Amino acid sequence: MSGDLLGLIAETLSLDRASLNAQSSAENTKNWDSLRQVVLMGEIESGFGIEFSAQEISEANSVAKIAAALARHGVEVSL
Amino acid sequence: MRDETVTGVDFPALRARLGAKALTLPLIFSAGGEILAAAPPPGVAVLRLAILGSLTTDFIVRATACALALEGVWPVIYQAPFGALIPEALDPGSALHRFAPDCVLLATDWRDGVDPLPIGADHETVAASRAAKVALFENLWQALAGDGRCRILQHLMVPPPMRFCGPAERFADAAPERQVAALNAALLACGRGRVSWIETDRLAAEAGFVRFASPGNYYAARTGFDQRHLPDYVAYFRAAFRAAFGRAKKALMLDLDNTLWGGVIGDDGVGGIVLGPGSPAGEAFADWQDYLRGLRARGIVLAVCSKNDPEIAATGFTHPATRLVREDFAAFECSWENKADGIKRVAQALNLGLDSLIFLDDNPAECDLVAGALPEVAVVPLGDDPGRFIERLDATRWLYLDSYTAEDLARADAYAAREAAAAEARGATDLGSYLDGLAMRGRIWRPEEGDIARVAQLEQKTNQFNLTTRRFSEAEIRAFLADDDAIVLAFHLRDKFGDHGLVSTLIARPEADGETLHIVSWLMSCRVFSRTAEAFILRHLLTLAGARGFVRLVGEYRPTAKNGVVADLYPRLGFIPRTAAGEEGAALFWERLVDGGNDITTAIAPA
Numbered sequence: 001m002s003g004d005l006l007g008l009i010a011e012t013l014s015l016d017r018a019s020l021n022a023q024s025s026a027e028n029t030k031n032w033d034s035l036r037q038v039v040l041m042g043e044i045e046s047g048f049g050i051e052f053s054a055q056e057i058s059e060a061n062s063v064a065k066i067a068a069a070l071a072r073h074g075v076e077v078s079l
Numbered sequence: 080m081r082d083e084t085v086t087g088v089d090f091p092a093l094r095a096r097l098g099a100k101a102l103t104l105p106l107i108f109s110a111g112g113e114i115l116a117a118a119p120p121p122g123v124a125v126l127r128l129a130i131l132g133s134l135t136t137d138f139i140v141r142a143t144a145c146a147l148a149l150e151g152v153w154p155v156i157y158q159a160p161f162g163a164l165i166p167e168a169l170d171p172g173s174a175l176h177r178f179a180p181d182c183v184l185l186a187t188d189w190r191d192g193v194d195p196l197p198i199g200a201d202h203e204t205v206a207a208s209r210a211a212k213v214a215l216f217e218n219l220w221q222a223l224a225g226d227g228r229c230r231i232l233q234h235l236m237v238p239p240p241m242r243f244c245g246p247a248e249r250f251a252d253a254a255p256e257r258q259v260a261a262l263n264a265a266l267l268a269c270g271r272g273r274v275s276w277i278e279t280d281r282l283a284a285e286a287g288f289v290r291f292a293s294p295g296n297y298y299a300a301r302t303g304f305d306q307r308h309l310p311d312y313v314a315y316f317r318a319a320f321r322a323a324f325g326r327a328k329k330a331l332m333l334d335l336d337n338t339l340w341g342g343v344i345g346d347d348g349v350g351g352i353v354l355g356p357g358s359p360a361g362e363a364f365a366d367w368q369d370y371l372r373g374l375r376a377r378g379i380v381l382a383v384c385s386k387n388d389p390e391i392a393a394t395g396f397t398h399p400a401t402r403l404v405r406e407d408f409a410a411f412e413c414s415w416e417n418k419a420d421g422i423k424r425v426a427q428a429l430n431l432g433l434d435s436l437i438f439l440d441d442n443p444a445e446c447d448l449v450a451g452a453l454p455e456v457a458v459v460p461l462g463d464d465p466g467r468f469i470e471r472l473d474a475t476r477w478l479y480l481d482s483y484t485a486e487d488l489a490r491a492d493a494y495a496a497r498e499a500a501a502a503e504a505r506g507a508t509d510l511g512s513y514l515d516g517l518a519m520r521g522r523i524w525r526p527e528e529g530d531i532a533r534v535a536q537l538e539q540k541t542n543q544f545n546l547t548t549r550r551f552s553e554a555e556i557r558a559f560l561a562d563d564d565a566i567v568l569a570f571h572l573r574d575k576f577g578d579h580g581l582v583s584t585l586i587a588r589p590e591a592d593g594e595t596l597h598i599v600s601w602l603m604s605c606r607v608f609s610r611t612a613e614a615f616i617l618r619h620l621l622t623l624a625g626a627r628g629f630v631r632l633v634g635e636y637r638p639t640a641k642n643g644v645v646a647d648l649y650p651r652l653g654f655i656p657r658t659a660a661g662e663e664g665a666a667l668f669w670e671r672l673v674d675g676g677n678d679i680t681t682a683i684a685p686a
Binding site: 011012014034035036037038039041042043046051052053054055057058 | 294
């Protein structure tokens with residue numbers, strides 16, 4: 001699986017990839033609500049072949065926090 | 080939640096998008112969101128669905144929205160507040176009851192079914208706990224069904240993934256897995272005819288219980304299962320919905336070459352096709368034929384739709400390893416023309432709606448052509464591995480039923496008999512001698528307990544010969560039967576080719592004047608159209624009405640897209656207009672005096 005985290009987020013949230021950047025988060029991004037948060041984390045799990053903890057699924061609600069969570073599971077992504 | 084601000088939706092385009100390829104979670108999310116945010120498009124049937132659950136139902140709301148759109152129905156969905164399943168259902172003043180749903184989904188979870196009993200709890204303790212749960216659900220169903228207009232769909236409970244002592248749990252009634260299995264069985268038994276079940280337990284078994292349960296998502300978002308299984312959930316939901324609303328498919332239209340055997344019969348000859356022992360593909364084709372024979376035995380009508388010469392094609396069924404024979408097929412459409420036209424011819428010959436057909440072909444181009452030309456027909460592309468054909472067909476859940484009746488089991492034979500009778504008709508010189516030659520015997524009676532499921536089934540699925548399309552539920556039929564003033568008739572037909580079963584029902588009740596008997600529902604299975612059964616039934620009704628002192632009969636015709644075949648039924652049976660013709664599409668009322676009915680003739684003799 002490619003490491004295109006922003007592309008995966010854009011697809012899951014039905015957004016243009018260009019509208020996302022390293023500072024994107026649930027706070028400042030359209031469609032990124034608590035429900036899509038769960039969907040997004042599931043898609044990232046499937047895409048990168050890892051499993052997040054319940055705490056991570058709930059809390060990693062920004063590009064930076066997701067990248068950090070991925071790093072904890074040994075996945076480095078470039079943004 | 081409803082972030083998209085769509086007001087109008089192109090419904091055909093939306094359905095095409097959902098049906099284009101295998102559903103994905105992002106598509107369920109985006110399309111489901113659009114549906115929830117949009118107003119019902121004009122001209123599309125609306126279904127009011129209420130969703131109740133004790134966990135988060137947001138994912139399920141979107142999945143069911145997509146499922147209903149795929150069924151051609153526009154969903155207007157009420158989502159009960161989180162965890163409010165029981166109060167919303169039991170309080171007659173709740174927002175749920177004010178919503179007045181056509182259908183309720185109870186999205187239950189094992190947490191609704193498992194009591195935290197010690198694993199060593201004795202049999203009686205566990206049974207008492209289960210009985211209390213069953214009683215609670217019966218109360219919920221009763222409160223939700225109302226006057227019988229509202230259909231209930233419910234999840235079968237999925238066993239929880241946690242275990243306490245492995246194999247030893249199989250001896251422990253209180254083990255969660257066994258509590259769930261026993262509760263499902265008890266609910267299935269007492270919900271028969273009242274609830275249509277979504278087989279979430281099968282879905283979980285296919286996915287793997289641990290993956291399905293996804294503790295991460297439960298703790299993070301209180302979901303009952305991992306949303307990545309929603310595409311499969313949609314298929315199971317649609318199966319339950321179709322069963323609840325009488326939309327089950329009835330017939331398979333099968334290609335021949337590389338669909339029922341390997342190779343091309345026209346090129347390879349019967350000795351050259353691949354079927355039976357000797358090769359893995361041949362064995363797979365033989366097992367697939369066995370499976371189709373099993374479907375036929377449970378009432379699915381089989382028909383051939385193939386580009387072939389009919390004589391040569393039929394030789395395929397003389398192969399030593401064949402499991403199917405030519406006579407298993409109610410229609411045998413072999414030509415070199417467009418398959419969509421062939422399917423239409425078969426549908427007409429068998430008097431089946433296109434929406435009750437499934438087309439199966441190994442050739443993706445043929446599948447695309449049929450899907451494009453006949454969107455009502457379900458298409459199953461079989462691919463090129465016969466070892467997976469059974470799985471491909473079953474994965475669609477197109478053939479799932481709530482329960483089956485004796486008529487389901489005999490249907491394929493009845494259609495084959497119908498085809499034989501039709502062949503006889505082509506040979507007969509006039510209709511009268513043809514009908515007389517059928518040696519038809521009819522029987523009419525007031526339905527008894529064992530007939531109610533079949534009567535309700537006819538109410539749900541009869542589209543063509545259905546004068547009022549009121550679709551009375553099992554509960555409503557029981558209410559008519561409990562009312563001595565109501566006349567409820569069941570009609571059974573047999574002829575020299577076979578037994579057609581219970582094929583027509585009629586419900587009538589007195590009007591306020593006490594002199595007029597009003598026919599509120601009359602329907603007949605399409606396989607016995609044009610047999611003068613309507614005359615036989617009306618004569619019986621006239622006799623009954625006369626004996627009860629009625630002066631006149633009133634018949635009612637409510638036009639729908641599909642019941643044009645009975646638009647002139649009442650005038651044909653000697654009724655005169657009771658009211659002037661109203662607007663296009665409005666109900667028409669007809670009346671006739673109660674007399675001996677000597678103007679009506681039938682070719683059916685009393686059994």
